[in-house]
Amino acid sequence: MEPTFDSDDLSVDTSSGSSRKARGDSRRKAARWQNAEVLDIIQEAPDAITLRLRLEESDGFLPGQYYNVRLLVPDRPGPVQRAYSVGSSPLPDSSIIDLGVREVPGGLVSPRLVGDLTAGDRVEVRGPVGRFTWTTDDGGPVLLVGAGSGVVPLMSMIRYAVAANLDIPMRLVCSSSNFDYAFYHRDLAYLAERFSWLNVAHTFTRDPLDQRASHHRRIDQIMIAEAVGGQFPKRTYVCGPPAMVEDVQKWLTELGVDPATVLVEKYD
Template sequence: KPKSWTGQLRIVQVVRETPTVQTFRLADPAADRLPFDFLPGQFLQVEVEPEAGKPARRSYTIASSPTQRAYVELTVKREEQGVVSRHLHDRVSAGDLVKVTGPFGAFTFTGTDADSIVLIAGGVGITPMMSVLRYLTDTAWAGDIFFLYGARSTEEFVFRDEIERMEQRFSNLHVIAAMERSPGTVWMGPTGPITREMLTAAVPDITRRRIHLCGPPGMMAAMRKELAELGVPEAQLYTEAFGPASLPQDSAELEVKPAPARQPASPSVAATTITFSVSGVSAALPVDQTVLEAAEGAGVEIPYACRAGECGVCVIKLLAGDVTMDVESGLAASDKADGYILACQAKSTGQPLVVEA
């Protein structure tokens, strides 16, 4: 798995894809290749400062292919509630430096895990699929690629020209897209959301294929239901629960908030202690506080993105003690077995903790 990196990249190009979506091409200002490697489907965390001293972070899936060593591209939708996406769209231009950390994420496909792939995307959930699609065609992968895409309208069909060119050029790529026709555009394809009939018509023997799914929550839920009813085994379905299109609206952008002032633990919430072994800092840890919250209160930096247990960015090693985690979908079973925890979810069971941070 590629190692994560933190540093500044320069925005070398900004491309308007649709009325609400832009692609930002980033390169290393000091070298002719990227300072990190990534897998198709991984994401980067971007940090900006919309207001001085108030950093805000957000994770965006990489849309470009890992075969492009000189740059990485993030395709970002401008969300009205989104502090980071608004900043990128409205205030960032070619030549600017942006702080990034990554890559992160296990929603990847390189062609070695299956002999065919079904990619189902909705809205800006197309970005991890584009990285996979570009990578597989760049590397002349021989398997069948079934690409199903749902957008609100033709105006919002991101990468339309490129996908149409790819489909003409690569006989193993089969594209089905469904959306409403915007005024002044041509659309001969199906309208409305992706249906079960579309799935079965587009993908022969769908129950035996590996499927990747990313899109808005409603679309993901509908697709899961349709695929289950078609008999697709759960083990063959991979979803990006944490991604540009799939977070609920209210948590779609995450500001880095200053840590709250530490309150003395009330008698009902017995405090234990947490020790951060790398930083050499110890702090009180009330039972209702997560390891990440305690770290923020103690001035110890632990990278994070979703704060919801989904993305795996805040994974750290637990050296002593026991924790409970409400959500741990972002933690690989092998990492858990090796003693790793998600800082944003981990809470003490009552005894002191020691973590590697």
């Protein structure tokens, strides 16, 4: 009989050399729900946190994957589940994962993760999940395009490249309302200063004056053409709201980027 998989257990064992290194272990067990301990909560923006968790059991993860989190919510018969990408590197310790969570006003899960947890609490998680992954085997140059919390899995790829001491060109185009609301803005500024292989271009949609951004509008075709221009990407990763992701896919194709080299993750 063919093995069956839970529909959201899409994690795959791509165990070639560097994938194994990224995952931290070549073996792959079926993901199960487990209790993770909240180690720390780091404020990333006024409405966003990093939720640092220690997993009871870890088989490693690949940069770009996500975990499902489930919580009991008042007036709901059972736990409510949502997906959150890992923003940290699997190296050096894949049993500690940083989930990046932005509060969606009126949402069932994100306001609780952002506002109600403290260190020492436990939350139920399952993963890793997803094929939106990058490791050394995929090569470069790499173009990363993210809007809002869509930058979270892209940050995992960047942090993995730093932790693995790689020298593969990476260009990040990230859209936020302004500097303060840009996920990881401090870390990105530090890393871009330190590593010449990393280029970070911010666009701020609600701050027309801040010179830390190279653009002051939503991601558009001109911006993508500029990003593709200098360094034609071998791999492109696009993550964020579905409409933005679909537009960028279309523009990349029009610019001559092979769609087979473009991976997308839609946060719907």
